[in-house]
Amino acid sequence: MPLEVDAAMMGLVCVPLTAALLVFLTSTRAVAAWTMVTSAIQFGLATWLTYGVLHSGPLQYQIGSWTLPLGITLHADGISTLMIWMTSLVGGASTIYASGYLSALRRGSKLPVDARLVPAFWPLWLILWAALNALFLSGDLFNIYVTLEMVTLSAVALIGLAGRERALVAAMRYLIAAMTGSLLYLLGVGLMYAAYGTLAWDRLGGLVQADGPTLCAASLMTAGLLVKTALFPLHYWLPDAHANAPAPVSGVLSGLVLKGSFFIILRLWLYIFFPLLPIRAGQLLCGLGMAAILWGSCQAIRQQRVKQMIAYSTVAQIGYLFLIFGIWDGWETGLAWRGTGYFMLSHACAKAAAFMVAGSLMYAVGTDRLEDWAGIGRREPVLVFAFGLAGVSLMGLPPSGGFIAKWLLLNAAVAGGHWMPALVMIVGGLLAAVYVFRVIAVSFSDQESSQSIVPVPLALRWPPLLLALTMIVFGVLTTQPIRLLEIGTPTTAVAEVSP
Amino acid sequence: MDTRTFFLYAVAGVVLFGIGFHGILFCRNLVRKVLALNLMGAGIFLVFVALSTRAPSGTPDPVPQAMVLTGIVVAVSxxxxxxxxxxxxxxxxxxxxLPCDLED
Amino acid sequence: MDIFIWLFDLTVCAVMVLLAAQSLMVKDLFWAIVSYILFGLSLALVWARLGAPDVALAEAAIGAGLTGALLLTTAAAISQVTEKH
Structure with a gap:
């Protein structure tokens, strides 16, 4: 194992944590610049790790050479590397956007965010980033718990920064739901340790048996994580929390934080529990996913406020992720696996871009009520174009990452004869088209908005377009992400050992 | 220490978890909800230590203790x-x- | 001897559960927090009994002490403003 890639793994966790401390201690002026340097380093490290994993397979690293059970193992396989690269991409674009957003706040704007809390933003932002990286790299279930809590606490604090009544209530509701969820997860972890004496997920996979305590632990952990991932009908906290956070935070919450807890569900089910669980359990999750798609899309269509609409769209898109448990076609074919991985990537970019556009237009117009956005498309064509591109990916039209993801998932569903999920996927795409086109139609309508329009600064205009264009690129260049997803899956691991 | 003792403490842990969970769902005051979350956490820690110290050797396993220490710090943050x-x-x-519903 | 230890275990568990229930049920928030702090201290006793003295120290200092202090100041801050209104 090349030493340098270990350094990348450590750096992905340590650099943002150190930067958070430094930023916390220094004055507020240079902080945005420092954070941008840090995010550039993060992007470099993530790309380096991706390169390393693509060339030499999954990597493990014992921090400080302390071995299990007391030491901490970092474990980078294909899916976690993809998640980390996605985090650095979305995080980097959001950092540029956030610096523009915060300086707009400091100058005074119509945004519903309390400007006094700006200095607290960057340290929390960097801690959230470090926690996400650590979560994706965690090699055992207890470290996953700790990093998950770090993610939740920093995310909640970032929502609360908006400081207005709605944001505070939403942050509180999110915090209570998320804490309950992580405690349920933790109880499951306790039962697993008592039963097997280890928490490393790669070892548990070969050890687990379908007995009472294991099934109990599996259901507790899954239930807790479902609350955190906001799968219908446990999504009640999500729309308010995501819609009332400051715009750069909303994008990261929908794009990355939810993926963190879903990533753990994937780890638990596919790498540890899947052979044991009754098929019914998978079908239940898939059914809830289908309900989420239909219900979330319909709610999104009904919303009058755009950020609320995008948040309900997230409820729907989370549903697609859970279809994998109903249409699973094994590791060998792997269509459902690749489709879900690709879906996480494309949804992260598209949703972050959509929230950023909403935030910028809110800055320009002063509200996110859809009727006040009438005619905005002629004033801010770049932003509305970026929203349209993000919408193409959310609907699943070619050429976009969302199309590739849905295509793979549809193939998996049809090949396995699962007609209901396939039908729901198509209907979900049509419903997404309704709410995306509603926004576009209003922005290009002939009426002029009654609100005065403030010109949007550059840092609020280009990052969403960058993310949306990246999504189009991933609709064309698909080989590398797909190859990455296949690294370190149980079949390839076996294949490497057997010859 | 015999298994009966650990079983007793594990049951107490589950009961505490239940009390806390009930509180999360039914207490309306927010400070009360904080107490309930902490009770849930304490119950889980008790289950952790009680269940994994059943080892016949009699020496307590350090791993769950380390986890509980970490857990206490996480809970206080x-x-x-x-x-x-x-x-x-x-x-x-x-x-x-928490208000039931906020109007715009 | 054994029976006394068993009695001790039973008593501590009962006290712990009662304090926990009381901290959620008693009307006055101040007494609820006091019950919670007492609960934390009895839990510290349990950690010592289960052979985890380091956890006992952390529980007494952080779980009961620090958390209790934070809870009490918050309760005070909340009720002070109520009286002003």
């Missing part, structure tokens, strides 16, 4: 954040409970 949010919510709005 979460508590601090929740209390800070409660105070700020109170300053802004005068609520000590």
């Amino acid at each position: 979460a508590t601090a954040l929740m209390l800070a949010l409660i105070r700020r919510l109170y300053r802004e709005t005068g609520f000590t409970e």
Whole structure:
């Protein structure tokens, strides 16, 4: 194992944590610049790790050479590397956007965010980033718990920064739901340790048996994580929390934080529990996913406020992720696996871009009520174009990452004869088209908005377009992400050992 | 120590978890919800240590203890954040409970 | 001897559960927090009994002490403003 890639793994966790401390201690002026340097380093490290994993397979690293059970193992396989690269991409674009957003706040704007809390933003932002990286790299279930809590606490604090009544209530509701969820997860972890004496997920996979305590632990952990991932009908906290956070935070919450807890569900089910669980359990999750798609899309269509609409769209898109448990076609074919991985990537970019556009237009117009956005498309064509591109990916039209993801998932569903999920996927795409086109139609309508329009600064205009264009690129260049997803899956691991 | 003792403490842990979970669902005051979350956490820690110290050798396993120590620190940070949010919510709005629904 | 230890275990568990229930049920928030702190201290006793003295120290200092202090100041801050209104 090349030493340098270990350094990348450590750096992905340590650099943002150190930067958070430094930023916390220094004055507020240079902080945005420092954070941008840090995010550039993060992007470099993530790309380096991706390169390393693509060339030499999954990597493990014992921090400080302390071995299990007391030491901490970092474990980078294909899916976690993809998640980390996605985090650095979305995080980097959001950092540029956030610096523009915060300086707009400091100058005074119509945004519903309390400007006094700006200095607290960057340290929390960097801690959230470090926690996400650590979560994706965690090699055992207890470290996953700790990093998950770090993610939740920093995310909640970032929502609360908006400081207005709605944001505070939403942050509180999110915090209570998320804490309950992580405690349920933790109880499951306790039962697993008592039963097997280890928490490393790669070892548990070969050890687990379908007995009472294991099934109990599996259901507790899954239930807790479902609350955190906001799968219908446990999504009640999500729309308010995501819609009332400051715009750069909303994008990261929908794009990355939810993926963190879903990533753990994937780890638990596919790498540890899947052979044991009754098929019914998978079908239940898939059914809830289908309900989420239909219900979330319909709610999104009904919303009058755009950020609320995008948040309900997230409820729907989370549903697609859970279809994998109903249409699973094994590791060998792997269509459902690749489709879900690709879906996480494309949804992260598209949703972050959509929230950023909403935030910028809110800055320009002063509200996110859809009727006040009438005619905005002629004033801010770049932003509305970026929203349209993000919408193409959310609907699943070619050429976009969302199309590739849905295509793979549809193939998996049809090949396995699962007609209901396939039908729901198509209907979900049509419903997404309704709410995306509603926004576009209003922005290009002939009426002029009654609100005065403030010109949007550059840092609020280009990052969403960058993310949306990246999504189009991933609709064309698909080989590398797909190859990455296949690294370190149980079949390839076996294949490497057997010859 | 015999298995009966550990079983007793594990059951106490589950009962505490249940009390806390009930509190999360049914207490309306936010500070009360913080207490409930902490009780849930304490119950889980008790289950952790009680279940994994059943080893016949009699020496307690250090791993769950290390985890519980970490867990206590995580719990206190979460508590601090929740209390800070409660105070700020109170300053802004005068609520000590979550409102059922906010109009625009 | 054994029977006394068993009695001790039973008593501590009962006290712990009662304090926990009381901290959620008693009307006055101040007494609820006091019950919680007492609960934390009895839990510290349990950690010592289960052979985890380091956890006992952390529980007494952080779980009961620090958390209790944070809870009490918050309760005070909340009720002070109520009286002003």
